[in-house]
Each structure stands twice: as structure tokens, then as C-alpha cells.
Amino acid sequence: MTDAHHPAVPQGVEELDIIGVRHGAFGAADGGDTSGFGGLVDPIVMPAPATRPFGGWFDEVSDELELALQAGGLPATEAIEKVVIYKDEITYHVRREHLLAFVTMLRDEPGLRFEMCLGVSGVHYPGETGRELHAVYHFLSITHNRRVRVEVSVADGDAVIPSIVAVYPTCDWHERETWDFFGIVFDGHPALTRIMMPDDWPGHPQRKDYPLGGIPVEFKGGTIPPADQRRSYN
Amino acid sequence: MSTDNVTFTNAAGSDEADDYAGSYDTTEGRIYNVSGGDWGTIAGAPEGEHDRIVVNMGPQHPSTHGVLRLILEIDGETVTEARAGIGYLHTGIEKNMEFRSWVQGVTFVTRMDYLTPMFNEVAYCLAIEKALGITDQIPERASVIRVMMMELNRISSHLVALATGGMELGALTAMEFGFRERELVLDIFEMVTGLRMNSAYIRPGGVAQDLPADGEQKIRDTIPLLRKRLKDTADLLVDNAIWMGRTVDVGYLDLAGCMALGITGPVLRSTGLPHDLRKSQPYCGYEDYEFDVITKTSCDVYGRFLIRIEEMEQSLRIVEQALDKLKPGPVMIEDKKIAWPAQLSIGSDGQGNSPEHIKEIMSESMEALIHHFKLVTEGFRVPAGQVYVGIESPKGELGCHIVSSGGTRPYRVHFRDPSFTNLQAVAAMSEGSMISDIIAAVASIDPVMGGVDR
Numbered sequence: 006m007t008d009a010h011h012p013a014v015p016q017g018v019e020e021l022d023i024i025g026v027r028h029g030a031f032g033a034a035d036g037g038d039t040s041g042f043g044g045l046v047d048p049i050v051m052p053a054p055a056t057r058p059f060g061g062w063f064d065e066v067s068d069e070l071e072l073a074l075q076a077g078g079l080p081a082t083e084a085i086e087k088v089v090i091y092k093d094e095i096t097y098h099v100r101r102e103h104l105l106a107f108v109t110m111l112r113d114e115p116g117l118r119f120e121m122c123l124g125v126s127g128v129h130y131p132g133e134t135g136r137e138l139h140a141v142y143h144f145l146s147i148t149h150n151r152r153v154r155v156e157v158s159v160a161d162g163d164a165v166i167p168s169i170v171a172v173y174p175t176c177d178w179h180e181r182e183t184w185d186f187f188g189i190v191f192d193g194h195p196a197l198t199r200i201m202m203p204d205d206w207p208g209h210p211q212r213k214d215y216p217l218g219g220i221p222v223e224f225k226g227g228t229i230p231p232a233d234q235r236r237s238y239n
Numbered sequence: 240m241s242t243d244n245v246t247f248t249n250a251a252g253s254d255e256a257d258d259y260a261g262s263y264d265t266t267e268g269r270i271y272n273v274s275g276g277d278w279g280t281i282a283g284a285p286e287g288e289h290d291r292i293v294v295n296m297g298p299q300h301p302s303t304h305g306v307l308r309l310i311l312e313i314d315g316e317t318v319t320e321a322r323a324g325i326g327y328l329h330t331g332i333e334k335n336m337e338f339r340s341w342v343q344g345v346t347f348v349t350r351m352d353y354l355t356p357m358f359n360e361v362a363y364c365l366a367i368e369k370a371l372g373i374t375d376q377i378p379e380r381a382s383v384i385r386v387m388m389m390e391l392n393r394i395s396s397h398l399v400a401l402a403t404g405g406m407e408l409g410a411l412t413a414m415e416f417g418f419r420e421r422e423l424v425l426d427i428f429e430m431v432t433g434l435r436m437n438s439a440y441i442r443p444g445g446v447a448q449d450l451p452a453d454g455e456q457k458i459r460d461t462i463p464l465l466r467k468r469l470k471d472t473a474d475l476l477v478d479n480a481i482w483m484g485r486t487v488d489v490g491y492l493d494l495a496g497c498m499a500l501g502i503t504g505p506v507l508r509s510t511g512l513p514h515d516l517r518k519s520q521p522y523c524g525y526e527d528y529e530f531d532v533i534t535k536t537s538c539d540v541y542g543r544f545l546i547r548i549e550e551m552e553q554s555l556r557i558v559e560q561a562l563d564k565l566k567p568g569p570v571m572i573e574d575k576k577i578a579w580p581a582q583l584s585i586g587s588d589g590q591g592n593s594p595e596h597i598k599e600i601m602s603e604s605m606e607a608l609i610h611h612f613k614l615v616t617e618g619f620r621v622p623a624g625q626v627y628v629g630i631e632s633p634k635g636e637l638g639c640h641i642v643s644s645g646g647t648r649p650y651r652v653h654f655r656d657p658s659f660t661n662l663q664a665v666a667a668m669s670e671g672s673m674i675s676d677i678i679a680a681v682a683s684i685d686p687v688m689g690g691v692d693r
Binding site: 049050052091092094120123129173175177178179200201203217237239 | 325331334370372625636662
């Protein structure tokens with residue numbers, strides 16, 4: 006059944022990645038909607054998982070990965086939650102317990118050789134119950150001139166992801182930054198302390214539930230509220 | 240009065256003596272006493288060990304390249320352990336961008352690494368264009384202008400790297416030369432964009448305005464002067480015995496170290512690996528330009544210095560080719576649902592929307608006015624999803640990761656700033672060296688704290 010709350014699910018896809026719902030014509034959250042379209046309900050759906058064949062070198066890399074994972078006694082479906090291909094970029098959603106094995110393989114397998122990790126950053130999806138916090142890793146293979154993205158999702162109440170500093174030392178500061186801004190704990194990091202905010206700062210500023218803050222801009226005879234309190238169309 | 244016979248108790252009232260804060264009673268009432276003690280009695284110096292001397296260098300220090308804090312453990316003049324402390328210039332740019340439209344974001348990103356504003360803007364705009372799926376629709380002229388501005392910016396950034404690096408090592412003439420030559424580039428920026436820095440010139444879909452009428456000629460005229468002056472700067476330092484004494488074999492970091500630490504840019508190329516995203520993953524039409532990727536194999540500060548000198552020469556080559564490629568045409572995408580409705584122009588009262596556009600929306604077409612209003616206040620929407628774009632900034636790979644929820648604002652923007660990652664190499668480059676060498680090592684990384692902290 007398809008309606009506004011339950012959009013059509015493409016064949017071969019179990020579940021859509023819905024991160025929120027947009028109401029009204031302009032997405033204005035405050036004040037009345039006088040457009041006449043205030044009743045619109047529009048789920049925000051992230052790109053759906055891809056199915057084989059992926060096309061291009063994506064299949065080659067995925068084959069290599071599956072073989073390598075199987076050689077390590079780990080079925081690929083166990084480690085990889087899903088694969089998303091969007092705008093010619095491939096994203097492997099990896100279960101956190103297998104992240105370390107996965108990235109070690111990315112680095113070491115001759116057919117993969119992702120020598121360089123470009124760091125990790127977080128994304129907060131408060132609307133995705135049970136997987137609110139995502140850690141997003143980007144890898145670059147200079148040998149094969151390829152890029153892949155690895156994404157790990159955890160629940161807000163259990164935001165622990167194994168640290169990959171032992172495999173990619175460059176992630177040291179990146180993991181500290183992600184901890185600082187999102188509150189994701191990287192288990193096994195040598196010194197997971199805040200890096201941008203002061204050590205005694207309360208909260209994690211880039212989470213969606215953390216306000217932007219700011220003071221009104223004052224003009225002669227009028228003020229403009231801070232950016233997060235203005236009327237907005239989103 | 241004497242306190243010899245007074246019993247000290249700590250603030251909690253227990254009898255246990257407190258080394259830091261005690262109190263005693265007098266006829267006037269209780270007096271609280273906060274005092275320091277001897278560090279040795281408080282911390283207890285470990286047996287058989289020398290004193291550790293930890294020196295805090297920065298965040299306000301003339302030779303730490305901005306508000307970088309170096310925490311050095313030293314043994315005489317030798318650095319035994321080095322740690323970098325950052326975050327003193329964190330401005331919350333990524334968070335702020337989530338509350339502004341996609342186009343307004345350009346104004347923020349240009350302020351991150353303030354010495355490479357064009358690169359920040361291009362990385363961000365390329366990411367948006369990729370998410371919108373309009374990469375192929377960017378007009379040729381806009382791409383050529385982007386390349387030209389980026390390469391001019393590469394020169395100015397390398398000149399500052401040279402100038403501040405020289406100043407930190409005591410080569411003040413190099414500083415004067417570097418900043419003087421940079422003015423030539425900034426003059427071009429001012430002529431083209433209206434601003435010397437933070438110009439917000441490159442916009443999703445193209446660039447904010449076309450080159451001024453005599454702009455092409457002025458850039459052409461500047462190149463020979465720039466080339467001559469760059470040679471003067473190079474002559475000043477390349478064979479300079481003092482400069483070489485301070486930089487050769489200093490700040491050593493080999494290929495394995497660079498790979499592990501994720502180092503890119505001149506530092507990586509100083510290990511002999513010709514990795515340059517302009518060649519390996521071209522964008523903005525870089526595949527159509529002829530230039531060389533400069534590498535050295537010395538892995539040291541001197542090698543990185545030479546790379547920067549020669550890269551500036553290559554950038555001039557690219558600028559010349561770009562000038563030859565400039566053909567008349569639009570500089571903003573044709574799609575009216577994305578393109579900024581007005582081109583900017585300079586009038587008697589300053590920079591603003593062009594008079595023709597004002598005339599159209601104010602007195603000719605109501606629809607054009609509505610369209611202008613919708614696009615400027617609400618902005619365009621970017622389909623839900625995430626993309627990553629990496630470009631070769633003067634400092635290394637500048638990556639832009641944007642996530643959209645289908646709205647008129649970014650859901651999340653993250654910049655992988657090369658300075659941020661490269662600064663992690665400070666410890667590997669300088670532990671075991673002299674304090675003076677750590678200055679050279681940091682200068683060779685060329686971090687800009689505005690980009691590191693964002």
C-alpha cells in the first residue's frame with residue numbers, strides 16, 4: 006500500500022531509509038501556513054539500497070570485499086548491512102562489531118588497497134529511531150584511484166563504535182572531533198578527549214538537538230532574531 | 240598576626256590537612272586561606288627520574304603559524320615529545336551552515352581556510368552541483384574562471400606559506416617579498432570579485448559575476464611581473480646556505496608516515512609520490528590543462544619549500560592556458576531554478592544587482608520578481624542524499640561531504656580540511672629534534688588555523 010506516510014518501496018529493497026517527515030508546502034515549522042498546502046505530508050527518504058549488479062568497478066570492489074570477508078570466516082551479509090550507490094559514489098553500511106575487520110581489509114587486500122583514510126565525521130538523524138548517530142568514513146585508494154564511503158550507524162543511547170586509529174592513525178583527531186561534536190565514543194582510541202570545544206564543555210554541539218545559539222541583530226528601531234529562531238523555509 | 244599556633248582545617252571541616260586551602264579562626268571570625276605548596280610535595284617527584292620540563296608554546300606565539308598551541312616536553316634544546324593543541328579558532332562554521340540556505344553557505348566556507356578562499360568555495364559548490372546532478376551543465380567559461388582563480392589563489396597561498404615560514408625562521412626579506420607578491424594576486428581578486436579575501440565569488444552553478452571588461456588584459460599583464468618576482472624570491476632562498484642549514488633534513492616524514500597519517504599536498508609530494516587530484520581525479524576541466532606534478536624525494540622541509548616554489552610556476556602556466564581558453568559566454572548555469580537570478584554589477588553607490596535586472600523585476604515582470612524573491616529567500620532544494628568531493632588545495636586534499644535532506648539548507652556539511660589532518664604529523668616530524676626545528680616543520684606543513692578549527 007502506498008500513501009504519503011508509506012512511500013512505494015522499490016523491488017528487492019526491504020526497507021526505506023526515512024529520516025524524517027516534512028509538513029506543508031515550504032517546511033516552515035513556526036507560524037501558520039497560509040499557502041493552502043499546510044496538510045501536505047512528505048517523508049524524507051534517503052537513497053535506497055542498491056542491488057547487484059552495481060556497475061563499473063563497484064562490483065569488482067564488492068567481490069573482492071566479499072571474498073576477503075569470507076576468507077576471514079565472516080559472511081559478507083553479516084558485516085555489510087547494505088550498499089547504497091548514489092551519484093556515482095558507493096557507500097557500505099557496516100555493522101559496528103565488524104568495522105575493524107572491514108577497514109583492515111580495505112587497507113590490506115591487494116585488490117582494494119585503500120591506503121588513505123580521509124577521516125571520519127558524524128551525522129545526526131534524530132528521526133531515525135535506533136540508529137540516530139552515523140559515523141561516516143571516506144577512503145581513497147591511490148593505487149586504484151577509487152573512493153569508497155563506509156557508514157556505521159548506532160543508537161543514541163549506545164553510541165559506541167570501535168576506534169580504527171590502530172589501522173588508520175590519521176583518524177586520531179578525526180575521531181576526537183566526532184566525539185566532541187556528536188558524542189560518539191570511539192572505543193579503543195588512545196586519548197578520546199575534546200579537540201575543538203573546551204575540555205569542560207557541556208553537550209555535543211553539532212547534534213540536531215543542540216541549539217545554534219546567537220543573539221539578535223540590532224538595528225535602529227528593530228531587531229532580527231538569531232538564525233535558528235528566524236522564520237525559515239526548509 | 241602569627242599563625243604558628245593555629246590549627247588548620249580544610250574547608251569541608253574535617254581534620255585532615257589540605258595542602259591547597261585551609262582555614263583558621265581568629266577573633267574577627269574564620270579566615271579561609273588559599274595557598275600554593277611546593278609542587279614536589281603535592282605531586283611527589285618520582286624517584287630516579289629527571290624533572291620533566293613541559294613547555295607550552297602558543298596559542299599566542301609569533302612563530303606557531305596562528306593560534307596553534309604546541310605542548311613540548313623538552314630535554315635541554317631537544318624536543319622529546321610534541322603535541323599540538325588546536326581549537327582556539329573554532330567558529331562553528333559547519334553548524335551555522337545548517338541554518339542558512341545552500342547559496343549562503345558559500346559566504347561561510349570562504350572564511351574557513353582564509354588563505355585559500357577559492358578552493359573552499361569550489362569544493363563546496365562542486366559538492367552541491369554533484370548532489371543536484373548538474374555538474375555537466377556548468378558553463379565552460381565559469382569552469383575556466385574557476386580554474387584561473389584557484390591557480391592564482393594557489394600562488395598567493397604558497398607565497399604566504401613562504402613568507403610566514405621565512406619570517407618564522409628569521410628570513411625577513413622572504414617575508415617582505417612573499418607578502419608583496421601576494422598583493423599582485425589579491426589585486427586581481429579585488430578587481431574580479433570586489434574583495435581581496437573571503438570573496439564568496441564562486442556560487443553553485445557558476446560564478447557570481449563575469450570578469451570586468453579589462454580584467455583579462457590586467458591578469459595577462461600581471462603574469463610577467465609575477466613570474467619575475469617569483470624568480471627573485473626563489474633566488475633569494477634556493478641556494479641560500481643559512482636557509483638550507485635550517486631546512487635540509489629537517490622535519491623528515493617518509494611515504495609510509497604520510498600514508499598512515501593521511502598526509503596530502505606538498506608534504507606527500509616531498510616523499511616522491513606524484514599524487515595530485517588535479518591529475519588523478521580531474522574536476523573543473525583540469526584534464527585539459529598542461530602542467531607537471533612537482534615531486535621531490537628528500538622528505539624534508541627544504542623539499543617542500545622547493546615544491547611550493549615550482550608549483551607556483553606551474554600555476555602560472557595554468558593561468559596562462561586558462562586565459563587562452565576564455566571564450567565569451569555565460570558564467571552561470573542556464574537552469575533558472577538554480578541560477579542566481581541577478582548578475583552583480585558596480586554602480587555609483589557600490590556593488591549590487593545589475594540595473595537591468597532591477598528594472599525587469601521592479602517594473603516589467605511580476606513573475607520575475609516572485610521568482611527572484613523565492614530563489615533568494617527560500618533558495619533551491621537539493622535532493623536527499625550525500626556526496627563527497629575532494630579537490631587539490633595548496634595544502635592537500637580538501638574534501639567536502641554534504642548531506643541533504645531534500646531541503647533548502649544543508650542537513651550536514653563537513654569539510655575535511657588538509658591542514659587539520661596534516662597537523663597530526665607535527666609529532667612524527669619533530670620529536671627528537673631541536674626546538675628551532677619544530678618551527679621549520681610546522682611552517683612546512685603550512686597549517687591555517689581557520690581551516691583546522693573551522
